[in-house]
Amino acid sequence: EPEVTQTPSHQVTQMGQEVILRCVPISNHLYFYWYRQILGQKVEFLVSFYNNEISEKSEIFDDQFSVERPDGSNFTLKIRSTKLEDSAMYFCASSRPQVPGYGYTFGSGTRLTVV
Amino acid sequence: KQEVTQIPAALSVPEGENLVLNCSFTDSAIYNLQWFRQDPGKGLTSLLLIQSSQREQTSGRLNASLDKSSGRSTLYIAASQPGDSATYLCAGKGGSEKLVFGKGTKLTVNP
Numbered sequence: 569e570p571e572v573t574q575t576p577s578h579q580v581t582q583m584g585q586e587v588i589l590r591c592v593p594i595s596n597h598l599y600f601y602w603y604r605q606i607l608g609q610k611v612e613f614l615v616s617f618y619n620n621e622i623s624e625k626s627e628i629f630d631d632q633f634s635v636e637r638p639d640g641s642n643f644t645l646k647i648r649s650t651k652l653e654d655s656a657m658y659f660c661a662s663s664r665p666q667v668p669g670y671g672y673t674f675g676s677g678t679r680l681t682v683v
Numbered sequence: 684k685q686e687v688t689q690i691p692a693a694l695s696v697p698e699g700e701n702l703v704l705n706c707s708f709t710d711s712a713i714y715n716l717q718w719f720r721q722d723p724g725k726g727l728t729s730l731l732l733i734q735s736s737q738r739e740q741t742s743g744r745l746n747a748s749l750d751k752s753s754g755r756s757t758l759y760i761a762a763s764q765p766g767d768s769a770t771y772l773c774a775g776k777g778g779s780e781k782l783v784f785g786k787g788t789k790l791t792v793n794p
Contacts, residue, residue: 574726599780611727611772613781624779659726663780671717672774672782676726 570594574660574675581650581682589645589678591660600643601661601672602635604628611659617643650682685710685777689785696763697793704758704788706773711751718747718758719772721787727772731758763792 573592581587593600602614615625617635634646643662647654660675686709696702706716715734719727731740731747733756739748746759756773770789774782 601781603782610786611774611782611784613783616780618780624781626781657724661727671715671729671732673729674719674727679724 570673572660572662572673572675574658574678576678577676578679579681581680583652583682584649587647587650587680589647589658589660589680591643591645591675592641593643593660593662594664594673595641597662597664597673599623599663600635600637601663602645603659603661603674604656605659605677606653606656614645647680650680652682655680655682685713685775685783687773687775687783687785689771689773689788691788692786693789693791695791695793698763698765700763700792701759701761702763702790704760704771704773704790706756706758706785708754708756708775708783710775710777711754712777713749713751714776714778716747716749716756716773716775717782718745718756719774721770721772723770730771760790763790765792765794768792 575590600617605611615629616623632648636644657677659677661672663672664670688707690705717732718730733740733749744761749756770787772787774784
């Protein structure tokens with residue numbers, strides 16, 4: 569069964585450093601997403617990406633965040649200057665909403681620890 | 684603004700018991716509702732998706748229902764097993780492409 573692949577599985581970074589989280593969505597999916605889950609809290613939407621541009625973003629997704637699809641397979645989330653409160657599990661997801669009944673497929677996540 | 688609530692927050696049952704997990708949402712204009720399983724420190728595994736035009740979906744020992752008028756969905760697990768122990772999340776999709784998640788129900792099935 570097709571999977572969404574995320575790398576790395578765990579990243580530790582110093583406060584103020586830039587990080588790039590990487591994802592390979594399912595190849596025939598058209599929508600790509602980033603969500604995050606702070607320990608003990610709900611999974612929260614960050615951003616959706618369609619047709620090479622951001623289609624929707626949350627209040628969390630401020631100027632410190634950016635997304636990119638640099639080639640036909642990768643989808644990245646960049647945090648420019650990490651803060652302690654950015655420590656969370658970050659999930660990438662993709663979907664094919666043009667197919668009725670087709671839900672979201674999530675990756676296994678990247679645990680980001682900011683120290 | 685869509686809000687999703689899951690009750691109970693935690694549930695502990697003996698092996699073999701049938702159980703029901705509850706999910707409620709505030710906005711009945713829901714396009715679909717998806718149930719996920721999350722093991723500790725792991726990703727989200729999709730279990731069932733119910734479209735707004737459907738009332739239930741079944742997969743093996745799992746059955747999920749959706750009642751838009753009352754703003755509720757339930758996940759029924761038959762003959763629970765220790766391997767079912769995990770956190771179960773429900774998430775609703777409205778008019779936009781984003782999913783709104785509940786906080787989850789942590790299920791423990793005791794041998």
